[in-house]
Amino acid sequence: xxxxxxxxxxxxxxxxxxxxxxxxxxxxxxxxxxxxxxxxxxxxxxxxxxxxxxxxxxxxxxxxxxxxxxxxxxxxxxxxxxxxxxxxxxxxxxxxxxxxxxxxxxxxxxxxxxxxxxxxxxxxxxxxxxxxxxxxxxxxxxxxxxxxxxxxxxxxxxxxxxxxxxxxxxxxxxxxxxxxxxxxxxxxxxxxxxxxxxxxxxxxxxxxxxxxxxxxxxxxxxxxxxxxxxxxxxxxxxxxxxxxxxxxxxxxxxxxxxxx
Amino acid sequence: xxxxxxxxxxxxxxxxxxxxxxxxxxxxxxxxxxxxxxxxxxxxxxxxxxxxxxxxxxxxxxxxxxxxxxxxxxxxxxxxxxxxxxxxxxxxxxxxxxxxxxxxxxxxxxxxxxxxxxxxxxxxxxxxxxxxxxxxxxxxxxxxxxxxxxxxxxxxxxxxxxxxxxxxxxxxxxxxxxxxxxxxxxxxxxxxxxxxxxxxxxxxxxxxxxxxxxxxxxxxxxxxxxxxxxxxxxxxxxxxxxxxxxxxxxxxxxx
Numbered sequence: 001x002x003x004x005x006x007x008x009x010x011x012x013x014x015x016x017x018x019x020x021x022x023x024x025x026x027x028x029x030x031x032x033x034x035x036x037x038x039x040x041x042x043x044x045x046x047x048x049x050x051x052x053x054x055x056x057x058x059x060x061x062x063x064x065x066x067x068x069x070x071x072x073x074x075x076x077x078x079x080x081x082x083x084x085x086x087x088x089x090x091x092x093x094x095x096x097x098x099x100x101x102x103x104x105x106x107x108x109x110x111x112x113x114x115x116x117x118x119x120x121x122x123x124x125x126x127x128x129x130x131x132x133x134x135x136x137x138x139x140x141x142x143x144x145x146x147x148x149x150x151x152x153x154x155x156x157x158x159x160x161x162x163x164x165x166x167x168x169x170x171x172x173x174x175x176x177x178x179x180x181x182x183x184x185x186x187x188x189x190x191x192x193x194x195x196x197x198x199x200x201x202x203x204x205x206x207x208x209x210x211x212x213x214x215x216x217x218x219x220x221x222x223x224x225x226x227x228x229x230x231x232x233x234x235x236x237x238x239x240x241x242x243x244x245x246x247x248x249x250x251x252x253x254x255x256x257x258x259x260x
Numbered sequence: 261x262x263x264x265x266x267x268x269x270x271x272x273x274x275x276x277x278x279x280x281x282x283x284x285x286x287x288x289x290x291x292x293x294x295x296x297x298x299x300x301x302x303x304x305x306x307x308x309x310x311x312x313x314x315x316x317x318x319x320x321x322x323x324x325x326x327x328x329x330x331x332x333x334x335x336x337x338x339x340x341x342x343x344x345x346x347x348x349x350x351x352x353x354x355x356x357x358x359x360x361x362x363x364x365x366x367x368x369x370x371x372x373x374x375x376x377x378x379x380x381x382x383x384x385x386x387x388x389x390x391x392x393x394x395x396x397x398x399x400x401x402x403x404x405x406x407x408x409x410x411x412x413x414x415x416x417x418x419x420x421x422x423x424x425x426x427x428x429x430x431x432x433x434x435x436x437x438x439x440x441x442x443x444x445x446x447x448x449x450x451x452x453x454x455x456x457x458x459x460x461x462x463x464x465x466x467x468x469x470x471x472x473x474x475x476x477x478x479x480x481x482x483x484x485x486x487x488x489x490x491x492x493x494x495x496x497x498x499x500x501x502x503x504x505x506x507x508x509x510x511x512x513x514x515x
Contacts, residue, residue: 022513088355091509109353114274117281129273130356133266158284 010101012182012213013087015062018096020079020086020237024054056082058237059096066181069214071228071245073252075259079237080217081108084184087215102181102212105131110175110188111167116160120151120170123159127174141177148203149173150196165193169200176203179210186217221249267357274364279371290375297331297376308444316446318475320384325474326443326467328380332373333409333463334434340365340413341420341427348515358511362417366410374402394477401469404489408466411496418503421514437463462492 056079064070072080085091087098088106114126124146128138135141146155149169154162162170172188188204189197208214208227216227224231224245231248233241233255241251283292304327309319316322343365344351344358351358385395420426441463442450450458458464468485472478504511 020509022509085352085355085512090352090355090512094509104355107354109349112350112353114350115277115281117284118277122277122280126273126277129270130354133269 009065011063011065012101013062013064013215014097014099015060015087016097016099018057018060018083018086018093018098019055020057020082020091021094022054022056024052056237057086057093057234060234060237060239061096062232062239062242064213064215066212068230069208069216069228071224071231071248072215072217072234073219073224073231073248074234074240075256078234080234081186083234084108084186084215084217087182088184100182103134104182104184105175105180106184106186107131107171107175107188108186110171111164112171113159113162113167117158119157120149120155120159120162120166121146124155124170124174127171128177131175132178135178142174145173145177146170148199150199165196169196172196172200172204176200176207179207179212181212182215183208183211183213184215184217187219189218189220189223221253224249267360270356270360271363271367274360275367275371278364278368282368293372294376294379297328298380300331301327301380304444314445314449318388318390321388321390322446322471322475323444324377324380324384325471328373328377329405329467329470330438330441330443330463331376332369332405333466334438336366336369336409337413337416337430337434338427339369341416341430343413344417344421344511344515345424351515352512358515359414362414363410366406366413370402370406390474391477394473394475394482397477397482398470398473400486401473401489404469404486404493405466408462408489408493408496411493411498411500414500415496415503418500418507418511421511422507437461441467443467462496465489465492 060083062070072084074080082091084106085108086093087100088104089098089100112127113123114130115123118126121142124142125138128135128142128145132138132141149155149172151166151169154166155170159167159170175185175188185204185208189201205227208216214227216224218224218227228245231241231243231245231252232239233248233252235255240255241248283290286292288295301323305320305323308314308323309316340362343362347358347361350356350361416426416430440457441461442458447458447464465485465488469482469489472482472485
Protein backbone atom coordinates (compact mmCIF):
# COMPACT_ATOMS: atom_id res chain seq x y z
CA UNK A 1 0.00 0.00 0.00
CA UNK A 2 1.75 3.21 -1.11
CA UNK A 3 1.83 6.10 1.30
CA UNK A 4 -0.68 8.59 -0.01
CA UNK A 5 0.08 11.75 1.94
CA UNK A 6 1.77 13.42 -1.03
CA UNK A 7 -0.26 13.13 -4.18
CA UNK A 8 1.93 14.74 -6.90
CA UNK A 9 4.79 12.97 -8.63
CA UNK A 10 7.50 15.63 -8.07
CA UNK A 11 10.71 14.73 -6.25
CA UNK A 12 10.46 14.28 -2.48
CA UNK A 13 14.16 14.95 -2.02
CA UNK A 14 16.59 17.09 -4.02
CA UNK A 15 20.24 17.56 -3.08
CA UNK A 16 22.18 20.13 -5.04
CA UNK A 17 25.98 19.98 -4.79
CA UNK A 18 25.99 19.38 -1.05
CA UNK A 19 29.34 20.00 0.60
CA UNK A 20 29.93 19.52 4.27
CA UNK A 21 33.18 20.35 5.99
CA UNK A 22 34.19 20.21 9.63
CA UNK A 23 37.09 21.60 11.55
CA UNK A 24 38.85 18.75 13.29
CA UNK A 25 41.31 18.75 16.15
CA UNK A 26 44.26 16.41 16.37
CA UNK A 27 45.40 15.47 19.82
CA UNK A 28 49.14 15.26 20.15
CA UNK A 29 51.32 13.01 22.20
CA UNK A 30 51.62 14.39 25.70
CA UNK A 31 55.12 13.04 26.45
CA UNK A 32 57.68 15.48 27.79
CA UNK A 33 60.23 14.54 25.10
CA UNK A 34 57.75 15.17 22.26
CA UNK A 35 56.63 18.45 23.80
CA UNK A 36 60.22 19.62 24.20
CA UNK A 37 61.13 18.69 20.61
CA UNK A 38 58.05 20.54 19.33
CA UNK A 39 58.82 23.56 21.47
CA UNK A 40 62.33 23.77 20.00
CA UNK A 41 61.15 23.25 16.42
CA UNK A 42 58.11 25.52 16.52
CA UNK A 43 57.65 27.54 19.73
CA UNK A 44 54.22 28.88 18.69
CA UNK A 45 52.77 25.41 18.09
CA UNK A 46 52.53 24.69 21.82
CA UNK A 47 49.95 27.44 22.14
CA UNK A 48 47.47 25.94 19.69
CA UNK A 49 45.89 22.63 18.86
CA UNK A 50 46.55 21.70 15.22
CA UNK A 51 43.33 21.98 13.19
CA UNK A 52 42.36 20.74 9.81
CA UNK A 53 39.29 20.90 7.58
CA UNK A 54 37.65 17.57 7.04
CA UNK A 55 35.67 17.42 3.81
CA UNK A 56 32.96 14.88 4.63
CA UNK A 57 30.70 15.20 1.59
CA UNK A 58 31.79 16.66 -1.75
CA UNK A 59 29.34 18.02 -4.30
CA UNK A 60 26.71 15.34 -3.71
CA UNK A 61 23.65 15.86 -5.89
CA UNK A 62 20.64 13.60 -5.80
CA UNK A 63 16.98 13.62 -6.72
CA UNK A 64 14.51 11.03 -5.44
CA UNK A 65 10.84 10.62 -6.21
CA UNK A 66 8.07 8.51 -4.70
CA UNK A 67 8.71 4.79 -4.93
CA UNK A 68 12.50 5.04 -4.92
CA UNK A 69 14.27 3.04 -2.22
CA UNK A 70 17.90 4.03 -2.30
CA UNK A 71 20.56 1.90 -0.66
CA UNK A 72 23.47 4.06 0.48
CA UNK A 73 26.68 2.06 0.56
CA UNK A 74 30.29 2.95 1.16
CA UNK A 75 33.29 2.06 3.25
CA UNK A 76 33.62 3.27 6.84
CA UNK A 77 34.20 7.02 6.89
CA UNK A 78 32.84 7.56 3.39
CA UNK A 79 30.20 10.00 4.69
CA UNK A 80 27.01 7.87 4.50
CA UNK A 81 25.64 8.70 7.95
CA UNK A 82 26.78 12.32 7.78
CA UNK A 83 25.03 12.77 4.44
CA UNK A 84 21.85 11.25 5.87
CA UNK A 85 22.06 13.48 8.96
CA UNK A 86 22.43 16.43 6.60
CA UNK A 87 19.31 15.33 4.70
CA UNK A 88 17.49 14.91 8.03
CA UNK A 89 18.30 18.55 8.86
CA UNK A 90 20.70 17.75 11.70
CA UNK A 91 23.75 19.11 9.88
CA UNK A 92 23.47 22.19 7.70
CA UNK A 93 25.37 21.95 4.41
CA UNK A 94 28.46 24.16 4.21
CA UNK A 95 27.56 24.86 0.57
CA UNK A 96 24.79 23.51 -1.63
CA UNK A 97 21.19 22.83 -0.67
CA UNK A 98 18.85 20.13 0.61
CA UNK A 99 15.17 20.32 -0.29
CA UNK A 100 12.70 17.95 1.32
CA UNK A 101 8.94 17.67 1.03
CA UNK A 102 6.39 15.92 3.19
CA UNK A 103 6.83 14.06 6.45
CA UNK A 104 10.34 12.82 7.17
CA UNK A 105 11.52 10.31 9.74
CA UNK A 106 15.09 9.27 10.40
CA UNK A 107 16.72 6.90 12.84
CA UNK A 108 20.45 6.46 13.37
CA UNK A 109 20.53 4.25 16.46
CA UNK A 110 18.19 1.45 17.45
CA UNK A 111 19.15 1.17 21.12
CA UNK A 112 18.11 4.58 22.33
CA UNK A 113 16.19 5.21 25.50
CA UNK A 114 15.43 8.73 26.53
CA UNK A 115 15.17 8.25 30.29
CA UNK A 116 16.88 5.28 31.89
CA UNK A 117 14.74 5.68 35.03
CA UNK A 118 11.45 5.51 33.14
CA UNK A 119 9.85 2.26 32.04
CA UNK A 120 9.95 0.90 28.51
CA UNK A 121 6.33 1.97 28.04
CA UNK A 122 7.07 5.54 29.16
CA UNK A 123 10.14 5.70 26.94
CA UNK A 124 8.08 4.39 24.03
CA UNK A 125 5.52 7.17 24.57
CA UNK A 126 8.25 9.81 24.58
CA UNK A 127 9.90 8.29 21.52
CA UNK A 128 6.54 8.35 19.71
CA UNK A 129 6.18 12.04 20.61
CA UNK A 130 9.54 12.70 18.94
CA UNK A 131 9.10 10.43 15.92
CA UNK A 132 5.42 10.85 15.13
CA UNK A 133 4.49 14.45 15.91
CA UNK A 134 1.77 14.44 13.23
CA UNK A 135 0.01 11.29 14.48
CA UNK A 136 -3.11 12.14 16.49
CA UNK A 137 -3.67 8.81 18.22
CA UNK A 138 -0.23 8.12 19.66
CA UNK A 139 -1.67 5.96 22.41
CA UNK A 140 -2.84 3.25 19.96
CA UNK A 141 0.42 3.52 18.02
CA UNK A 142 2.47 2.93 21.18
CA UNK A 143 0.27 0.12 22.52
CA UNK A 144 0.38 -1.64 19.15
CA UNK A 145 4.18 -1.30 19.03
CA UNK A 146 4.53 -2.58 22.60
CA UNK A 147 2.41 -5.62 21.82
CA UNK A 148 4.49 -6.26 18.71
CA UNK A 149 7.76 -5.96 20.67
CA UNK A 150 6.86 -9.09 22.63
CA UNK A 151 8.42 -7.63 25.77
CA UNK A 152 5.35 -8.61 27.80
CA UNK A 153 5.55 -7.45 31.42
CA UNK A 154 9.00 -6.00 30.80
CA UNK A 155 7.40 -2.96 29.17
CA UNK A 156 6.75 -1.69 32.70
CA UNK A 157 10.31 -2.32 33.93
CA UNK A 158 12.81 0.60 34.06
CA UNK A 159 14.67 1.02 30.79
CA UNK A 160 18.03 0.87 32.60
CA UNK A 161 17.36 -2.83 33.30
CA UNK A 162 16.96 -3.63 29.59
CA UNK A 163 19.57 -5.65 27.71
CA UNK A 164 20.80 -4.34 24.34
CA UNK A 165 18.47 -6.79 22.58
CA UNK A 166 15.44 -5.59 24.57
CA UNK A 167 16.32 -1.97 23.86
CA UNK A 168 16.50 -2.79 20.14
CA UNK A 169 13.13 -4.61 20.30
CA UNK A 170 11.42 -1.60 21.84
CA UNK A 171 13.02 0.93 19.55
CA UNK A 172 12.54 -1.10 16.34
CA UNK A 173 8.88 -1.70 17.21
CA UNK A 174 8.30 2.03 17.59
CA UNK A 175 10.20 3.14 14.49
CA UNK A 176 8.43 0.60 12.30
CA UNK A 177 4.95 1.77 13.29
CA UNK A 178 4.03 4.16 10.46
CA UNK A 179 5.11 4.97 6.89
CA UNK A 180 6.04 8.49 5.80
CA UNK A 181 7.14 10.50 2.73
CA UNK A 182 10.87 10.27 3.39
CA UNK A 183 12.25 7.51 5.57
CA UNK A 184 15.95 7.40 6.52
CA UNK A 185 17.17 4.18 8.13
CA UNK A 186 20.79 3.78 9.17
CA UNK A 187 21.80 0.15 9.84
CA UNK A 188 18.45 -0.57 11.48
CA UNK A 189 18.51 -4.36 11.33
CA UNK A 190 21.41 -4.62 13.77
CA UNK A 191 21.00 -5.26 17.47
CA UNK A 192 17.91 -7.46 17.81
CA UNK A 193 18.20 -11.21 18.39
CA UNK A 194 17.71 -13.51 15.37
CA UNK A 195 14.13 -14.59 16.22
CA UNK A 196 12.90 -11.02 16.65
CA UNK A 197 14.95 -9.82 13.67
CA UNK A 198 12.88 -12.01 11.33
CA UNK A 199 9.65 -10.69 12.79
CA UNK A 200 10.69 -7.04 12.79
CA UNK A 201 12.24 -7.25 9.32
CA UNK A 202 8.81 -8.06 7.91
CA UNK A 203 7.31 -5.10 9.78
CA UNK A 204 10.07 -2.70 8.71
CA UNK A 205 9.76 -3.91 5.10
CA UNK A 206 6.06 -3.16 5.28
CA UNK A 207 6.78 0.41 6.41
CA UNK A 208 9.50 0.77 3.77
CA UNK A 209 7.14 -0.36 1.00
CA UNK A 210 4.43 1.98 2.25
CA UNK A 211 6.73 5.01 2.45
CA UNK A 212 7.41 7.51 -0.34
CA UNK A 213 11.23 7.63 -0.58
CA UNK A 214 13.53 5.48 1.53
CA UNK A 215 17.22 6.04 2.17
CA UNK A 216 18.67 2.84 3.53
CA UNK A 217 22.25 2.88 4.84
CA UNK A 218 23.82 -0.56 5.00
CA UNK A 219 27.03 -2.52 4.46
CA UNK A 220 25.05 -5.66 3.71
CA UNK A 221 24.44 -6.49 0.02
CA UNK A 222 21.67 -8.94 1.05
CA UNK A 223 19.76 -6.26 2.94
CA UNK A 224 20.21 -3.76 0.10
CA UNK A 225 18.88 -6.35 -2.39
CA UNK A 226 15.92 -7.01 -0.11
CA UNK A 227 14.98 -3.38 0.39
CA UNK A 228 16.24 -1.20 -2.45
CA UNK A 229 15.61 -0.51 -6.13
CA UNK A 230 18.50 1.95 -6.51
CA UNK A 231 22.01 2.19 -5.03
CA UNK A 232 24.20 5.16 -4.24
CA UNK A 233 27.85 4.41 -3.42
CA UNK A 234 29.89 7.04 -1.63
CA UNK A 235 33.67 7.10 -1.69
CA UNK A 236 35.56 9.66 0.40
CA UNK A 237 32.46 11.84 0.54
CA UNK A 238 31.85 11.82 -3.23
CA UNK A 239 29.09 10.15 -5.17
CA UNK A 240 31.00 7.34 -6.86
CA UNK A 241 28.02 5.40 -8.22
CA UNK A 242 24.29 5.98 -8.61
CA UNK A 243 22.21 3.39 -10.44
CA UNK A 244 20.70 -0.11 -10.44
CA UNK A 245 21.05 -2.35 -7.38
CA UNK A 246 23.21 -5.19 -8.73
CA UNK A 247 25.65 -2.85 -10.47
CA UNK A 248 25.85 -0.73 -7.34
CA UNK A 249 26.60 -3.71 -5.13
CA UNK A 250 29.27 -4.93 -7.58
CA UNK A 251 30.81 -1.43 -7.60
CA UNK A 252 30.81 -1.34 -3.78
CA UNK A 253 32.43 -4.78 -3.54
CA UNK A 254 35.14 -3.80 -6.05
CA UNK A 255 35.75 -0.64 -4.01
CA UNK A 256 36.05 -2.67 -0.80
CA UNK A 257 38.46 -5.13 -2.42
CA UNK A 258 40.63 -2.29 -3.78
CA UNK A 259 40.80 -0.67 -0.34
CA UNK A 260 41.91 -3.94 1.31
CA UNK B 261 1.37 20.47 12.69
CA UNK B 262 3.57 23.56 12.55
CA UNK B 263 7.15 23.22 13.74
CA UNK B 264 6.41 25.53 16.69
CA UNK B 265 3.53 23.34 17.84
CA UNK B 266 5.67 20.24 17.45
CA UNK B 267 8.42 21.90 19.52
CA UNK B 268 5.97 22.85 22.28
CA UNK B 269 4.43 19.35 22.34
CA UNK B 270 7.88 17.74 22.55
CA UNK B 271 8.98 20.12 25.32
CA UNK B 272 5.81 19.36 27.27
CA UNK B 273 6.30 15.59 26.93
CA UNK B 274 9.99 15.80 27.88
CA UNK B 275 9.29 18.04 30.89
CA UNK B 276 6.66 15.61 32.16
CA UNK B 277 9.11 12.72 31.70
CA UNK B 278 11.86 14.67 33.50
CA UNK B 279 9.57 15.41 36.43
CA UNK B 280 8.51 11.79 36.61
CA UNK B 281 12.00 10.33 36.37
CA UNK B 282 13.82 12.74 38.66
CA UNK B 283 12.56 11.36 41.96
CA UNK B 284 11.29 7.96 40.89
CA UNK B 285 13.96 5.98 42.71
CA UNK B 286 13.86 8.12 45.84
CA UNK B 287 11.82 7.33 48.95
CA UNK B 288 10.84 10.92 49.72
CA UNK B 289 10.07 11.69 46.05
CA UNK B 290 8.71 15.18 45.50
CA UNK B 291 9.62 16.19 49.09
CA UNK B 292 13.23 16.55 47.92
CA UNK B 293 12.09 19.41 45.71
CA UNK B 294 11.23 21.50 48.76
CA UNK B 295 13.56 19.91 51.30
CA UNK B 296 16.78 21.46 49.99
CA UNK B 297 15.49 25.06 49.65
CA UNK B 298 13.58 24.77 52.91
CA UNK B 299 16.63 23.63 54.90
CA UNK B 300 18.91 26.16 53.20
CA UNK B 301 16.38 28.87 53.94
CA UNK B 302 15.96 27.82 57.58
CA UNK B 303 19.69 27.57 58.28
CA UNK B 304 20.60 30.83 56.58
CA UNK B 305 17.73 32.62 58.25
CA UNK B 306 19.00 31.42 61.64
CA UNK B 307 22.67 32.22 60.97
CA UNK B 308 22.31 35.63 59.34
CA UNK B 309 19.43 36.91 61.46
CA UNK B 310 20.32 35.55 64.89
CA UNK B 311 24.05 34.67 64.81
CA UNK B 312 25.47 37.44 62.60
CA UNK B 313 22.60 39.85 63.37
CA UNK B 314 22.52 41.55 59.99
CA UNK B 315 19.75 43.82 61.29
CA UNK B 316 17.65 43.71 58.12
CA UNK B 317 13.97 44.34 58.91
CA UNK B 318 11.58 41.50 57.97
CA UNK B 319 14.63 39.33 57.20
CA UNK B 320 12.51 36.23 56.48
CA UNK B 321 10.89 37.82 53.43
CA UNK B 322 14.15 39.51 52.44
CA UNK B 323 16.03 36.20 52.38
CA UNK B 324 13.20 34.38 50.61
CA UNK B 325 13.18 36.90 47.75
CA UNK B 326 16.91 36.32 47.14
CA UNK B 327 17.77 32.80 48.21
CA UNK B 328 15.10 30.79 46.42
CA UNK B 329 15.66 32.45 43.02
CA UNK B 330 19.39 31.95 43.63
CA UNK B 331 18.90 28.22 44.25
CA UNK B 332 16.89 28.08 41.01
CA UNK B 333 19.65 29.85 39.07
CA UNK B 334 22.48 27.73 40.43
CA UNK B 335 20.67 24.37 40.18
CA UNK B 336 19.52 25.05 36.63
CA UNK B 337 22.93 26.19 35.42
CA UNK B 338 24.67 23.22 37.05
CA UNK B 339 22.16 20.75 35.54
CA UNK B 340 22.02 22.30 32.08
CA UNK B 341 25.73 22.90 31.45
CA UNK B 342 26.39 19.20 30.76
CA UNK B 343 23.01 18.49 29.20
CA UNK B 344 23.93 18.58 25.50
CA UNK B 345 27.02 16.43 26.09
CA UNK B 346 25.13 13.95 28.27
CA UNK B 347 22.31 13.75 25.68
CA UNK B 348 24.81 13.34 22.83
CA UNK B 349 23.70 9.83 21.84
CA UNK B 350 20.08 10.92 21.79
CA UNK B 351 20.80 14.09 19.83
CA UNK B 352 22.58 12.07 17.14
CA UNK B 353 20.00 9.28 17.03
CA UNK B 354 17.06 11.06 15.46
CA UNK B 355 16.24 14.54 14.24
CA UNK B 356 14.83 16.40 17.23
CA UNK B 357 15.79 19.98 17.97
CA UNK B 358 18.38 19.65 20.81
CA UNK B 359 16.87 22.75 22.40
CA UNK B 360 13.85 20.60 23.32
CA UNK B 361 15.98 18.90 25.99
CA UNK B 362 17.36 22.21 27.24
CA UNK B 363 14.00 24.01 27.41
CA UNK B 364 12.45 20.96 29.10
CA UNK B 365 15.17 20.93 31.76
CA UNK B 366 14.67 24.64 32.47
CA UNK B 367 10.88 24.10 32.58
CA UNK B 368 11.32 21.16 34.96
CA UNK B 369 13.47 23.28 37.30
CA UNK B 370 11.05 26.21 37.05
CA UNK B 371 8.14 24.01 38.15
CA UNK B 372 10.17 22.67 41.08
CA UNK B 373 11.26 26.20 42.00
CA UNK B 374 7.67 27.46 41.94
CA UNK B 375 6.54 24.60 44.17
CA UNK B 376 9.31 25.23 46.71
CA UNK B 377 8.86 29.00 46.52
CA UNK B 378 5.10 28.79 47.18
CA UNK B 379 5.55 26.38 50.09
CA UNK B 380 8.08 28.70 51.76
CA UNK B 381 6.23 31.90 50.83
CA UNK B 382 2.87 31.02 52.46
CA UNK B 383 4.08 30.87 56.11
CA UNK B 384 6.60 33.71 55.66
CA UNK B 385 4.01 35.98 54.04
CA UNK B 386 1.33 35.24 56.63
CA UNK B 387 3.83 36.04 59.41
CA UNK B 388 5.09 39.29 57.92
CA UNK B 389 3.39 40.27 54.65
CA UNK B 390 4.86 42.59 52.03
CA UNK B 391 3.07 44.61 49.36
CA UNK B 392 0.00 42.95 47.78
CA UNK B 393 0.71 44.73 44.46
CA UNK B 394 4.26 43.43 44.60
CA UNK B 395 2.90 39.90 44.96
CA UNK B 396 0.54 40.44 42.01
CA UNK B 397 3.37 41.51 39.68
CA UNK B 398 5.65 38.64 40.79
CA UNK B 399 5.06 36.61 37.56
CA UNK B 400 6.96 39.30 35.62
CA UNK B 401 10.29 38.88 37.49
CA UNK B 402 9.77 35.13 37.30
CA UNK B 403 9.32 35.26 33.54
CA UNK B 404 12.41 37.43 33.03
CA UNK B 405 14.49 35.29 35.40
CA UNK B 406 13.47 32.09 33.59
CA UNK B 407 14.31 33.62 30.21
CA UNK B 408 17.72 34.82 31.44
CA UNK B 409 18.54 31.48 33.04
CA UNK B 410 17.52 29.70 29.84
CA UNK B 411 19.79 31.99 27.77
CA UNK B 412 22.74 31.50 30.08
CA UNK B 413 22.14 27.73 30.33
CA UNK B 414 21.98 27.52 26.52
CA UNK B 415 25.26 29.42 26.18
CA UNK B 416 27.03 27.32 28.82
CA UNK B 417 25.70 24.02 27.46
CA UNK B 418 27.03 24.94 24.00
CA UNK B 419 30.39 26.00 25.44
CA UNK B 420 30.61 22.71 27.35
CA UNK B 421 30.48 20.83 24.03
CA UNK B 422 33.77 22.47 23.00
CA UNK B 423 35.42 23.20 26.34
CA UNK B 424 34.83 20.40 28.81
CA UNK B 425 36.20 22.57 31.63
CA UNK B 426 33.06 24.71 31.45
CA UNK B 427 31.04 22.74 34.01
CA UNK B 428 33.89 22.85 36.55
CA UNK B 429 34.24 26.59 36.02
CA UNK B 430 30.46 27.07 36.37
CA UNK B 431 30.37 25.11 39.60
CA UNK B 432 33.35 27.02 41.02
CA UNK B 433 32.08 30.41 39.81
CA UNK B 434 28.62 29.82 41.33
CA UNK B 435 30.05 28.99 44.73
CA UNK B 436 32.01 32.28 44.65
CA UNK B 437 29.11 34.24 43.16
CA UNK B 438 26.87 33.24 46.07
CA UNK B 439 28.98 35.41 48.38
CA UNK B 440 29.56 38.37 46.08
CA UNK B 441 25.90 38.55 44.98
CA UNK B 442 23.55 40.26 47.43
CA UNK B 443 21.52 37.12 48.16
CA UNK B 444 21.54 37.09 51.95
CA UNK B 445 22.64 40.69 52.58
CA UNK B 446 21.27 43.96 51.17
CA UNK B 447 23.25 45.65 48.39
CA UNK B 448 23.70 48.83 50.46
CA UNK B 449 25.78 46.84 52.95
CA UNK B 450 28.52 46.58 50.31
CA UNK B 451 31.19 49.26 50.97
CA UNK B 452 31.36 51.92 48.27
CA UNK B 453 34.83 50.96 47.09
CA UNK B 454 33.58 47.41 46.32
CA UNK B 455 30.32 48.61 44.76
CA UNK B 456 31.61 47.87 41.24
CA UNK B 457 31.53 44.16 42.05
CA UNK B 458 27.76 44.23 42.44
CA UNK B 459 27.33 46.55 39.46
CA UNK B 460 29.09 44.25 37.00
CA UNK B 461 27.47 41.11 38.42
CA UNK B 462 24.54 40.19 36.12
CA UNK B 463 23.13 37.71 38.64
CA UNK B 464 22.56 40.55 41.11
CA UNK B 465 20.41 42.32 38.50
CA UNK B 466 18.39 39.17 37.89
CA UNK B 467 17.52 38.89 41.59
CA UNK B 468 16.73 42.57 41.99
CA UNK B 469 13.17 42.53 40.50
CA UNK B 470 12.24 39.68 42.87
CA UNK B 471 13.42 41.67 45.86
CA UNK B 472 11.72 44.82 44.55
CA UNK B 473 8.35 43.12 44.16
CA UNK B 474 8.33 40.91 47.25
CA UNK B 475 10.30 42.75 49.87
CA UNK B 476 10.18 46.50 49.22
CA UNK B 477 7.77 47.23 46.40
CA UNK B 478 8.15 50.65 44.86
CA UNK B 479 6.81 50.99 41.28
CA UNK B 480 9.65 53.07 39.77
CA UNK B 481 12.41 50.91 41.28
CA UNK B 482 10.56 47.76 40.25
CA UNK B 483 10.17 48.85 36.60
CA UNK B 484 13.83 49.93 36.44
CA UNK B 485 15.07 46.64 37.88
CA UNK B 486 12.78 44.65 35.59
CA UNK B 487 14.04 46.54 32.53
CA UNK B 488 17.67 45.87 33.45
CA UNK B 489 16.95 42.18 34.08
CA UNK B 490 15.07 41.94 30.75
CA UNK B 491 18.03 43.52 28.94
CA UNK B 492 20.40 40.99 30.54
CA UNK B 493 18.05 38.15 29.54
CA UNK B 494 17.99 39.46 25.95
CA UNK B 495 21.81 39.65 25.89
CA UNK B 496 22.19 36.07 27.21
CA UNK B 497 19.64 34.69 24.72
CA UNK B 498 21.13 36.72 21.86
CA UNK B 499 24.67 35.55 22.62
CA UNK B 500 23.56 31.94 22.98
CA UNK B 501 21.57 32.05 19.72
CA UNK B 502 24.50 33.62 17.85
CA UNK B 503 26.99 31.08 19.18
CA UNK B 504 24.54 28.23 18.50
CA UNK B 505 23.98 29.26 14.88
CA UNK B 506 27.69 29.71 14.30
CA UNK B 507 28.63 26.31 15.73
CA UNK B 508 25.60 24.12 15.08
CA UNK B 509 27.30 21.51 12.90
CA UNK B 510 30.26 21.36 15.28
CA UNK B 511 27.86 20.83 18.20
CA UNK B 512 26.37 17.77 16.48
CA UNK B 513 29.84 16.49 15.68
CA UNK B 514 31.27 16.95 19.17
CA UNK B 515 28.42 15.97 21.53
